[in-house]
Amino acid sequence: MTRSSAVxxxxxxxxxxxxxxxAVLVVVGVxxxxxxxxxxxxxVSPTRYGGLLVWLIGxxxxxxxxxxxVVAGAALLVGRTGRxxxxxxxxxxxxxxVLGVVLTLVVVPEIIAKARGPKxxxxxxxxxxxxxxxxxxxxxxxxxxxxVGWTVLARRREARCAA
Numbered sequence: 490m491t492r493s494s495a496v497x498x499x500x501x502x503x504x505x506x507x508x509x510x511x512a513v514l515v516v517v518g519v520x521x522x523x524x525x526x527x528x529x530x531x532x533v534s535p536t537r538y539g540g541l542l543v544w545l546i547g548x549x550x551x552x553x554x555x556x557x558x559v560v561a562g563a564a565l566l567v568g569r570t571g572r573x574x575x576x577x578x579x580x581x582x583x584x585x586x587v588l589g590v591v592l593t594l595v596v597v598p599e600i601i602a603k604a605r606g607p608k609x610x611x612x613x614x615x616x617x618x619x620x621x622x623x624x625x626x627x628x629x630x631x632x633x634x635x636x637v638g639w640t641v642l643a644r645r646r647e648a649r650c651a652a
Contacts, residue, residue: 555590556587556591559586563582563583563586567579581636582632585631585632589628592621592625593625596617599613
């Protein structure tokens with residue numbers, strides 16, 4: 490491995506506080522992984538590990554194939570509006586998109602199961618497509634209100650600083 494392809498060391502300009510914070514986060518992360526492994530072995534039957542593994546792989550695929558591209562696409566669309574948009578507004582919009590996509594990923598299996606026809610009519614009694622549309626509308630309205638609220642507060646702060 491050449492020097493240029495090696496992972497760079499922590500820059501010399503990194504302060505002691507940052508190094509301590511990183512170390513604490515690593516220790517807490519390792520401890521939480523250990524706790525998760527212990528809880529898994531104590532509470533989940535080994536016969537269910539296969540289903541858990543499928544779920545974990547599915548969540549990674551859903552994130553990498555659906556959520557991340559949608560959020561990145563939303564950020565690109567916002568960035569191409571030709572106006573300067575603050576990072577906070579982009580973050581608010583991304584949170585709204587993530588909420589909507591996660592809701593969609595949760596509800597789509599119910600929509601598919603309802604379309605196939607449940608064996609018991611009381612298991613899937615609602616119109617999940619309409620409820621998903623209402624959920625997206627609520628997320629869109631709340632996201633828009635958050636963007637407007639942030640923009641108003643930012644402009645007031647700028648006006649106070651300018652005065």
